[in-house]
Amino acid sequence: MTLPHTPDHEHDPNRDPEHNAAHAQDRSDDGHRPASEPPPLPASHAVVPPPPPTPSNKPTFSNWWPLLGGALIGLILRAIFSGEEDGRFSPMLPVFLLLAPLAVGAVTVYLAERVQPRSLGYYVLAPMISTCLFVLGSMAMLWEGAICAILILPVFMLVGAFGGLIMGVICRMKWKSRPTVYSFVALPVVLAAFGVGNETPQRFEHVERSVLIQAAPAEVWKHLLDADHIQAAEVDRAWMYRIGVPTPLAGVTHRSERGLVREVRMGKGIHFRQMSSDWQPQRYVRWQYLFEEDSVPAGALDDHVRIGGDYFDLRDTTYTLTPRGDATLLTIRMDYRVSTGFNWYTVPLADWLIGDFSEVILDFYRQRAQAG
Template sequence: MPDDPTRPPPQPTPPWDAAEDPSRLPFRKWTPLVSGMLFGLLLRLAFSGAAGSRWSAMVGAFIWLAPLATGAITVYLAERQQRRSWSYYAWAPALASALVVIGSLLVLIEGLICAIVIVPLFTFMGMAGGLCMGLVCRLTRWPRHAAYGFAALPLAAALVLPHGAPAQLGQVERSLWINAPASAVWQGINDIRNIQPHEVAASWTHRIGVPPPVEAVTVQEGDQRVRKSRWAKGVHFDEIIQDWEPNRHVRWTYRFTPDSVPPGALDDHVAIGGAYFDLNDTAYTLTPEAGGTRLHLRISYRLSTDFNTYANWWAQALLDSFAQTLLQLYKARLEGQV
C-alpha cells in the first residue's frame, strides 16, 4: 500500500537501545558502575597467565584495552537506564576502572606496588572508553554492537598482537656531599649493617611495598669480590664487583638465585631480574670536595613492557627516591661518626 501522506512520520528509536520505558529496566543507580567493575575483574582473571606470556596482566592488550572496555561497558549499561551527562561518561568509567585495580588487590591477584603504579593509567583509559561509548550512544543507533566490540577487544588483541615487549634501558644518577674523608665513605659503602627502618623511612619506594635494605658487606670469594646484600622480607642477592678502585670508584652487577626473592616479597610483575624489570649495574664514585667527599651514585636498569614510556616514568621516580635515600643513609651514618 502507498504511504498515507496524513500519517505522521515514524519517530526514531532511542540511540541507546533502551526499551520503550527505560525506567522499567531492572537497573539501579550504581548497577552500571558495579557491573563495569565486575567485567573488568573478569578480564583481569582472563589475563592471569605467567610472566612473559601473551595472557599476562602486563601485556598491552590488557593494560591499554581492559580499562577502555571497562569504561565503555559502564557507560553502555548506564545509558540503558537513561541518558547520562558528559561528566558521567568521564567519572563513572574512571571510577569503575580504578575499582578493578582495587578489587584485584583485595582478592590477592595483584600486589600493592603494581596497583599503585597502574591505577592512574587504568583511570585515564577507563575515562577514554567511557567518553567513546558516550559518543557512540549519542551519535549512532548501534551502541549494543559497539559494546560487544569493546568487550571482545582485549581478548582479540591478545591473540593477534605480536608477542614480546621491547627492551628499554635507563639510568638514574644522584650525588650528595658528605662531611667525611673518602676512606670512611669507601668503608661505609662496602660494610654497612643493621640498617633500621627509620633510616630509610623517607623513601616512598619502601612505603609502597619494596623491602628496605638491611645490610651490605663486601667479601672475597676466591679471586672475586662480592657484595652480599640483604633486604627485609628475606630478599638476598649478590653484587658482583666489576670495577674496584679503593677510595675512588666501585661498580657491580647483580646475581640472583631462585630463592633470592621469596614468594610475596615483591610483586611478580616488578621482580628484579624478571621478564619486565632488571637492574643492570650500580656504581659509586667518590670525589674529594671541600674537606669532605662528594658521593655520586648511578643505577642503570632495563624495562621490557608494552608501555615502556609510562613504566619508565615510574622507574625513574622510584629509583630516584631509592637513590636519594641510600645517599642520605650514608651521610647520616658517616657524619654521625665524625
C-alpha cells in the same frame, strides 16, 4: 371564582421534561456549561506535564550496578589474561593493559545510560571508580599485588575515563551502542588471539645522582662497604618503599677470590649479593647483582616488578668518591633494563622511582659518614 391564568413559560420544569431539556440546550447554545459538568479548575491548579528527562549536572551514583557491572567485565578479562608471561594472554600485554580498562569504562557508561541520561562528569568519574573496583577485585583474587596495582592504577583510570567518554558520545548520538560495547569487550581478546601487541622491546637506561658529604673519602668508603643495622626510618621515605618494596636491613662486604662480595638482606626474607671485580679503595666500586632461586620468597615482591625478572632488572650500580677539600662528593649511577610493551610509561616511572631511591640512599650514607 376564576383562577388567574399562568403563562406557559412559568410552568414547573419538573412537570414538563421537554421544556427542561430545551432549556438546558438553550443554555448550552448560549455558551453556558450544563449543570451536570464540573466547573473548570483555576489556572493556578492546572496539571503541568513533567519535563522530559535531562542529563544530571553532576555524577549520580545512587545506583551502583553500572559501576559493579563495569568492574565485573574487567575481572572477566583479567581471568582470560592469566596465561604465562611469554604467552598470548599474558596480563602484561598492552592489548590487555590498555583495552581492558577502556572496556570497563565503556560498559559502565553503557549500563548507566540504560537507566537515565548522564552528565559529562559521570562519563569521566564513574569509569574511574569502576577501574578502581576492578583493580581491588584483582587484588582480592590474588591476581595482582599492591605494588603492581599502585603503579598501573593511574593508567587504568585515565584509559577507563576515555572509554567512558567515547561510549557517552555514542549513546547521546543515538548510535548503535549495544554492538559497540560488545566490540569494546571482545577487542582485547581477539587481538591477543592473533598475537597482536605481544612484543616486549628492551630499554636500557641509567640514573645518576650526587651528594656532598662533609667527611673524608676513607670514612665514606667504610660505610659504603658495610652498612649494618639499617633502620626503616633511615630510608623509608623513598617512594619504592612507600608502595610496598621491603626496606633494607643490612649490606656487609667481604673479600673472596672473585673480588668483593656484598651480602644484602631486606625485609620479608629477601637476600641477594652484590659482586664487584672492578674497584679502587676510596675511589669507586662497581656492583653487579646476583640473585639465587630463593633470593625473593614467594609473595615478597610482585612477579611483574621483580629484580632480574622478565620485565625489570638492575644491571649494575657504581659509586664514585671525589675529594672536595675535607669533604667528599659521592656519586651513584644505577643502570637498569625495562622490557615491556608500554615502555613509554614504564621507563619514566622507573626513572623516577630509581632516581628518588638514589637520592635517599645517598642521604643515608651522608648522615652515617658525617656521624662518624
